[in-house]
Every structure is written in structure tokens, then in C-alpha cells.
Amino acid sequence: MDFKDYYVNLGVSPDADEKTIKKAYQKLVKKYHPDVNPGDKAAEAKFKEATEAYQAISDPEKRHKYDELRQDYQQWQTRGGRGDFDWGRWQSNPGGGGGGRQTHTMSPEDFAEMFGGSGRTGGFNGSGGDGYSDFFSTLFGGGGGQGRGFAGGFAEGRPRAGQDLEVEVQVTLEETHRGTTRVIHTGDKKIEAKIPKGVRTGSRVRLTGQGSPGISGGPVGNLYLNITVSPHTRFDRDGDNLRADQPIDFYRAVLGGEVSIQTFDGEVLLKIPPLSQSGKKFRLKGKGLPNLEQPNQYGDLLVELSIVLPEDIREPEITALRDLADKRKATVKNI
Structure with missing residues (x-):
């Protein structure tokens, strides 16, 4: 033994x-x-x-x-x-x-x-x-004794609600924007669960009556989906708003121009005014995430510029920039 x-x-x-x-x-x-x-x-x-x-x-x-x-x-x-x-x-x-x-x-x-x-x-x-x-x-001396204990089940008692079950569910930020579904398996049941737009990490989606059976005729328990939203490669979430960095070269920063911004609703052209500094912020209204409680209301997309040097800059360009820098020094000196 x-x-x-x-x-x-x-x-x-x-x-x-x-x-x-x-x-x-x-x-x-x-x-x-x-x-x-x-x-x-x-x-x-x-x-x-x-x-x-x-x-x-x-x-x-x-x-x-x-x-x-x-x-x-x-x-x-x-x-x-x-x-x-x-x-x-x-x-x-x-x-x-x-x-x-x-x-x-x-x-x-x-x-x-x-x-x-x-x-x-x-x-x-x-x-x-x-x-x-x-x-x-x-x-x-075995599992016997008075009562039926664990070994033989229980006598009928007063009705009690069934067990609430919990399942961990991970969704992407794109799925948070549009809403999605998941197939959940609990015991021998297969449930297609709808996950609403705007869910956050920590949100709990309740599926009423999809938990364990009740006791002595009691109501069936509920099934709760515990939501985790996975990180995104481009956007950071701030409530219902999204934040994104947008790199631009120094030519566009000085001269102005347009850049293409990819949002969850499609492409948006952002106009960059001349002499834009690194760190300048733009707000694209309604291009963020839907509100969980009011899904028809959307947050904004906040874009921040960051100036980067071109990787393929050529020697003639460097020479021209050096000439401009020398002229600027001379101009500032004479002021």
C-alpha cells in the first residue's frame, strides 16, 4: 500500500x-x-x-x-x-x-x-x-459513515443557483474596434459568444444562463468572459483614444506636405504645415475606439510627429545643406 x-x-x-x-x-x-x-x-x-x-x-x-x-x-x-x-x-x-x-x-x-x-x-x-x-x-475505515458525504452525492436541498464559470479571452485592438465573436467550450457545450465593441483589458462579458446547472431546480449559473486586449504594433490605447507616432523627414517638416495615416476606418491624409517641429501633435476626431457603454461614440486618434533623417541622403544634398548652414550662420552673425 x-x-x-x-x-x-x-x-x-x-x-x-x-x-x-x-x-x-x-x-x-x-x-x-x-x-x-x-x-x-x-x-x-x-x-x-x-x-x-x-x-x-x-x-x-x-x-x-x-x-x-x-x-x-x-x-x-x-x-x-x-x-x-x-x-x-x-x-x-x-x-x-x-x-x-x-x-x-x-x-x-x-x-x-x-x-x-x-x-x-x-x-x-x-x-x-x-x-x-x-x-x-x-x-x-473508508468513505462511508452517516450521510452520503462526497462518495454518494447529496439529498435534495433548497434550490441554489448553479456555478458561475469564467473563461479568459484575448482579443486584438482591431477586434475591440469592430467587435468580434469567440467559440467557447464549457463541458459538452459549445457557445458562440459575442464580444462587444470597446471592451478593455479587465472587461467582463456576462453570458446569462451559460454556467453550471442549479441545485434542486435552482437557476443556471452565468458564464463570464474575462477580456485581455493584446498590444498593438502601431497604436497605444488611452481610454477610447488612440495614440500613434508618425515619422517624417526633415524636408517635409520644413516645407510641409501630406502623410498617409492608416486608421481602423481606412486611410486618412494628414496635412503637415511648413516648419513643423518634432513632437507636434494632431488630433483626428472620431478615429479612435468606440465607447463600451455608448458604442456609437468614438474617441480620437492623436498623432505625434517625429523627425527622422533620410537613410538614403546623397552627397550633393549634404553639400547643399552645408552651404545653406554656412549662409544661415553668416546671416545670423550679421543681425
């Missing part, structure tokens, strides 16, 4: 308090619950492993006994682990002693409070048994 380190299985330290243990168990169940992973045997095994561990160390009496066994087992390993470990002294007495209080049962209301789910284990029973390992059964 193999020893099971329930603290490792739950991902908590041996001195973890009840709140930490409960939180760790909630996280694992939400991830591996069979309702969320239908037909996934690996996830079901993880779910059973976490449930067994929680059964063992969430109850003070069981935890005390387990901690003593764990210490004894670790000392046996430290001594070299020779021979077989003496499991007999830790075996539960089916008729009394360690077998009187066999399970830490939970009501449907308690289960709903922890997981917000359907109130059922999604197949924890296993085939032909209560689903607990030989290690657990040896130590605590």
Missing part, C-alpha cells in the same frame, strides 16, 4: 489553516470537476485525489491521526525504510474507536457555498466502491 501525502496533493503546507486548505480544495475542484471535464479520466483522477485529501485533513480528528501517521512514516523513511512499514497500528477499527466518525459530510448548501456548482460530484463513486484509496480506507 502506498503512502499518500495529502498536503502535497492539495498543494498546501502541513501547518496550513482551515481557510487555506478549503481555498486550495476549491481551486482544484473548479479545475478538475467532472462536470467541467466530461470524459477526461485524468481530470477525474485529480478530482478524486483532491477530494480524498480534503476529506482527510479538513476534519480535525482525521487530520490529527493522519499527521501522526505522516510523522511516523517520515521517520521510518529517514531510518532507511527497511522492511515493510507497520500499517497495522494505524488501521481503523470498524467497530469503534477510529471508525465511529468516518466522514466529514457536507450539506448541499455547504457544497454550493464552496463551489457554486450543481451539488454533485460528477462520478466520484467510481465503479464498485466508494472511490477512496486503500490508504484512506485503512486509516479511516
Whole structure:
């Protein structure tokens, strides 16, 4: 029989308090619950492993006994682990002693409070048994006891809402501008979710009634899409406004001209006045992003000039510029 380190299985330290243990168990169940992973045997095994561990160390009496066994087992390993470990002294007495209080049962209301789910284990029973390992059964006498606990589901309780599910969704800035859709898979359901225009990183899109089933006739939970907007290579977002740098050569900065600006609505020609300095800003009204609450209202596109030298400037041009610079020096000197 193999020893099971329930603290490792739950991902908590041996001195973890009840709140930490409960939180760790909630996280694992939400991830591996069979309702969320239908037909996934690996996830079901993880779910059973976490449930067994929680059964063992969430109850003070069981935890005390387990901690003593764990210490004894670790000392046996430290001594070299020779021979077989003496499991007999830790075996539960089916008729009394360690077998009187066999399970830490939970009501449907308690289960709903922890997981917000359907109130059922999604197949924890296993085939032909209560689903607990030989290690657990040896130590605590199995998963039976009063009530049906985790091993056999729950009796009908008062109606409770189903679990709210959450899915992380990443969209591009272009999709934020026009709105988009995503196909979301939850359990055996496939949902085409509409993501509205103007969403931001941190926005939550609610899909009503697309979560887990309710308990005892309670309403179905909701599905929430947690939105992250990926960075853009050209634009920076500032609320509903967009910001962009526009490089121009010094000829256009001095003489003026036009530059083509690509926006999400198409090409726009921006007129550059003569003698424009690097850092000069232009505002293109309504060329930003739609407002999430009022999608017909758009922010602006703020363009900032940056003067760059031409990479292919030729020697005659350099000579001409040098002559102009010398003339300017002479003119300034004579003033």
C-alpha cells in the first residue's frame, strides 16, 4: 500500500489553516470537476485525489491521526525504510474507536457555498466502491459513515443557483474596434459568444444562463468572459483614444506636405504645415475606439510627429545643406 501525502496533493503546507486548505480544495475542484471535464479520466483522477485529501485533513480528528501517521512514516523513511512499514497500528477499527466518525459530510448548501456548482460530484463513486484509496480506507475505515458525504452525492436541498464559470479571452485592438465573436467550450457545450465593441483589458462579458446547472431546480449559473486586449504594433490605447507616432523627414517638416495615416476606418491624409517641429501633435476626431457603454461614440486618434533623417541622403544634398548652414550662420552673425 502506498503512502499518500495529502498536503502535497492539495498543494498546501502541513501547518496550513482551515481557510487555506478549503481555498486550495476549491481551486482544484473548479479545475478538475467532472462536470467541467466530461470524459477526461485524468481530470477525474485529480478530482478524486483532491477530494480524498480534503476529506482527510479538513476534519480535525482525521487530520490529527493522519499527521501522526505522516510523522511516523517520515521517520521510518529517514531510518532507511527497511522492511515493510507497520500499517497495522494505524488501521481503523470498524467497530469503534477510529471508525465511529468516518466522514466529514457536507450539506448541499455547504457544497454550493464552496463551489457554486450543481451539488454533485460528477462520478466520484467510481465503479464498485466508494472511490477512496486503500490508504484512506485503512486509516479511516473508508468513505462511508452517516450521510452520503462526497462518495454518494447529496439529498435534495433548497434550490441554489448553479456555478458561475469564467473563461479568459484575448482579443486584438482591431477586434475591440469592430467587435468580434469567440467559440467557447464549457463541458459538452459549445457557445458562440459575442464580444462587444470597446471592451478593455479587465472587461467582463456576462453570458446569462451559460454556467453550471442549479441545485434542486435552482437557476443556471452565468458564464463570464474575462477580456485581455493584446498590444498593438502601431497604436497605444488611452481610454477610447488612440495614440500613434508618425515619422517624417526633415524636408517635409520644413516645407510641409501630406502623410498617409492608416486608421481602423481606412486611410486618412494628414496635412503637415511648413516648419513643423518634432513632437507636434494632431488630433483626428472620431478615429479612435468606440465607447463600451455608448458604442456609437468614438474617441480620437492623436498623432505625434517625429523627425527622422533620410537613410538614403546623397552627397550633393549634404553639400547643399552645408552651404545653406554656412549662409544661415553668416546671416545670423550679421543681425
